[in-house]
Amino acid sequence: MLSNRNTRPFGVSPERYQALCQQVDTLLAQMTLEEKIGQxxxxxxxRDTTGAPANTEIEADVRTGRVGSVFNAFGVEFTRELQRQAVEHSRLGIPLLFGYDIIHGFRTIFPIPLAQAxxxxxxxxERAARIMAVEGAASGVHWTFAPMVDVARDPRWGRVMEGAGEDTHLTSLIARAQVRGIQGSDPGxxxxxxxxxxxxxAYGAVEAGREYNTVDMSEWRLRSIYLPPFLAALSEGCASVMTAFNTLNALPATCHPLLLDQILRREWCFEGMVVTDYTAIMELEQHGVAADASEASRRAVNASVDMDMQSGYFIDTLKALxxxxxxxxxxxxxAVRRILWLKAALGLFEDPYRYADEAREAQCLLTLEHRRAAREQAAESMVLLKNDGxxxxxxxxxxxIALIGPLGNTPRLIGSWHGNGDHDDTVTLREGLANRLGEDAVILYAEGAxxxxxxxxxxxxxxxxELVRQADAVVLALGEDEADADEAASRADTGLPGAQLELARRVLAEAGDTPxxxxxxxxxPLTLTELDDLAPAIVEAWWPGTEAGNAVADVLFGDVNPSGKLPMSFPVNAGQIPIYYNAFNTGRPKGVDPKYASQYLDIPNAPLYPFGFGLSYxxxxxxxxxxxxxxIGLDDTLEVRLALTNTGDVEGTEVVQLYLQDVHASVVRPLRELKDFQRLRLSPGECREVVFHVTPEMRRFLNAELERVQEPGLFRVKIGSCSESGEEIEFRVV
Structure with missing residues (x-):
């Protein structure tokens, strides 16, 4: 099983943890049962149009100690007034905890998380997460509902945009980086x-990619693929956990004893707070595991849920229970001890208004430094999928330039879950091209479709x-609307929406020799098979954020050499979904028998663009x-070396990827698994030695008894530019 780690919130020492607990226990002893449940x-x-609190019912509940936290709460004036109600007018003056979904930026919006991956x-x-924390904290927020670490292998699910893709290892590393950026080194x-x-x-494994749908999988797959990123985040000191909407093996995650009590509390020894997703306790009734609010509350709280987001069921039922x-x-x-502990760790008992500073709010949002960082990350997140000729x-x-397409002159390029981001601050692609080319350039624009x-x-x-005929270069700006990859935005057809494919066909046919x-x-990931057949050059820009247009122009004109690599496979056809690189071989793999093999009759098994793929200039x-x-022996580390040479004419960054296969084991192992990578920048003609170390930890896996083991046997190491390329060597562990 996954091993126990130090998973205390913020990674605090035992001494610091206990000191805060003593402070909390003193307060807890003074609280009535009703006040505890209120927390x-x-x-x-x-808020109303002036920024003041608009829902007076909440203010009344705050004054009577019936609220422990407010979400969708930001803005110094707004949060200060609500905090004043709690601190100055409730019996014990316990401060509120303000939460907000800051996913990929607060006011300065960075690329969506899938793009960052x-x-x-x-x-x-980590820098992007640090900036969004700085901006959010300057606007009165204490707590963000990030990172989202759901491994996702089905692009029909709209929330793939919010995570890091299909790979457990990459998602785990990104989870750690985001927690470090959000929480910094001092919670105070x-x-x-x-x-x-x-x-x-396991929310990312919903059946058919349909939002809120069922999940059913073996405990082996759960622990091997879907849980490690959560443990990685907690091991980095993540302060809290949010439960998922989905069922897992016939039990909703919000009342799941295996997930919440056994794994989270007993195995991982997590001492922080668990909050539900929006109305998830209420939804236990719709799932059919609770007859009423009382039963829903009982099942959730006894499973180790500490805070109820929005349903109000705890307030209504816990006292009687x-x-x-x-x-x-x-x-x-x-539960209350964990909630109060978090407030104490954030310093809210010493100064409830410490996050409510008007001067800091005025100075910290959307600065030039933050915009520069957003532009840099947007450019390095883009993936060059094709560049023929x-x-x-x-x-x-x-x-x-003929700029053609529905996304060429729109500010809707920051993506869903964009915090307090404003489309009016977004650099459109048309603006970005104009900024890059200067006043004497001509940019002709038509939406087309x-x-x-x-x-x-x-x-x-x-x-x-008509504009294409006049131009000396054409930029086709295609894609999805922000609302179409989001929560509650599953798509059965993952191709280009609307008439965009027809637009592309006609433009590419008309362009002739014009680039x-x-x-x-x-x-x-979109299904791009026909577009790939037609288009000579394709840049996957995702939703790049506030500096979208400038960053795309940087890449199109070579001011930035693209270096992005796909964190999710792009399918040839939606019929391949779910598709992911680290699959099992099966007993009848393709290529052994022409007919009786694990294959399709009408399409290939392989994706159009594989995990880890991305070209360069x-x-x-x-x-x-x-x-x-x-x-080597079981305790030994294998060192693998190779030379990497930039054989082109411009400086570039390559992500060198190491994949490992355990060829024969006590349980079936994937064909390959990403275990390490290095991101290297090389000048033209530069050659650098690259060294990897294949450690015993890389070779461990869960056996049939769910024990994390390493077994002797044959292994293969492959190092290359993506999951489907590279040279392979074998070694044996004895």
């Missing part, structure tokens, strides 16, 4: 937030074609793999 209640906040750049991801600092890892657990003996008051004390980069001699699902109007294509660069703005040559020996 377990989280409600939504709202495509950078494979942990320092950049006023420029940090408490993190909340979500959605616990305690009085009837169905819930022990000691369990209530345990070296269409890209475009040159300064291209002075008349809509990207709205179900809208197939082609009447604007002729106008677009055409296709830029995709989307929140999920330069080329890299991988040398032969070298090791000192081909046989």
């Amino acid at each position: 377990m209640n989280q409600v939504a906040g709202s 495509a950078s494979w750049h942990m320092e950049g991801i 600092a006023t420029d940090t937030l408490a993190a909340c890892v979500k959605h616990y657990a 305690v009085q009837s003996g169905q819930v022990e008051e000691a369990r209530i004390d345990e 070296h269409v890209l980069p475009l040159g300064d001699h291209h002075r008349k 809509s990207n709205q699902i179900g809208e197939n109007d082609t009447s604007g294509i002729e106008e677009a074609l 055409v660069a296709t830029v995709l703005f989307n929140g999920r 330069t080329t890299f040559e991988y040398g032969e793999l070298e090791t000192a020996c081909s046989e």
Whole structure:
């Protein structure tokens, strides 16, 4: 099983943890049962047009101690007023905890998390999280519901945009980086937030990619694939956990004893707070495991849920459940202790208003430094999928650009879950091209077709074609609307929505020898088979954030050499979904028998673009793999070396990826698993030695008894530019 770690919130020492517990216990002893239950209640906040609290009912509940936390709460004026109600007018003056969904930026919006994962750049991801924490904390927020670490292998699910893709190892590293960025090194600092890892657990595996749907899987797969990123976040000191909406093996995650009590509390020894997702306790009735609010509350709180987000069921039912003996008051004390501990760790008892500083709020939001960081990360998150004939980069001699497509002149490029981001602050692609080319350049624009699902109007294509005939270069800006990859935004057809594919066909046919660069703005892997057949150059830009247009222009004109690598496989056809690189071989793999094999009759098994794939404006040559020996002991580490050479004419960054296969084991092992990677920047002609170490920990796995073991046997190491390329060598562990 996954081993126990130090999973105390913020990674505090035992001494610090106990000191805060003593402070909390003193307060807890003064509280009535009603006041304790009030701390377990989280409600939504709202503001009027002046920024003042609008829902007076919440204020009344705050004054009577019936609210412990308010979410969707930000803005110094708003949070200060609500905090004043709690501190100055409730009996014990316990401060509120303000939470908000700050997922990939507060006011300065960074690329969506899936795009950030495509950078494979942990320092950049940590910096983005640090900036969003600085901005959120400056606006009165204490707690963010991030990171989202759901491993996802089905791009039909809209929330893939919010995670790091299909791989457990990459997601785990990103979870750690995000927690470090959000929480910083001192929870008492006023420029940090408490993190909340979500959605616990296996939400990314919902059947058919349909939001809120059922999940059913073996405990082996749960522990091997879906749980490690949560443990990684907690091991980095993540302060809290949010439960998932889905059922897991016929039990909703919000009342799941295996997830919450056995694994989280007993095995991982997590001492922090567990909050539900929005109305998840209420939804236990819809799931069919609770007849009423009382039963829903009992099942959730006894499973180890500490705070109820929005349903109000704890407030309505817990007192009677305690009085009837169905819930022990000691369990209530345990939950409240965790909630108060978090408030104490954040310094709210010393100064409830420490996050409410008007001067800091005025100075910290959307600064030039933050915009520069967003631009840099957006550019390094972009993936060059295709560049036949070296269409890209475009040159300064291209002075008349036809910008075609529904996403060429829109600010809707920041993606869903964009915090307090404002579309008016977003640099459109048209603006970015104009900024790059200067005043004497001409940018002709036509939408051509809509990207709205179900809208197939082609009447604007002729106008677009007329502009193509006038231009010396064409940029096709295609993709999804922000609302179409989001929570409650599953898509059965993952192709380009609307008439965009027809627009692309016509534009590419009309362009002739005029270079055409296709830029995709989307929140999920799209099915691009026909577009890939037609388009000579494709840049996956995702939703890049506030600096979208500038960052895309940086890449299109070669000011930034693209270095992104896909964190999710792009399918040839939706019929392949779910598709992921680290699958099992099966007993009848393709290629052994022409008919009786695990294959499709009409499409290949392989994706269109595999996990880890991404091109560059330069080329890299991988040398032969070298090791000192081909046989090692169980406790030994194998060193693998190779030479990497930039054989092109421009500087570039390559993500060198190491994959491992355990060829024969007591349980079936994947064909390959990402175990390590290095992100290296090389000048033209530069050659660098790359060294990897294959450690015993990399070779361990869960056996049939769910024990984490290493077994002797044959292993294969492959190092290359993606999951489907590279040289392979074998070694044996004895």
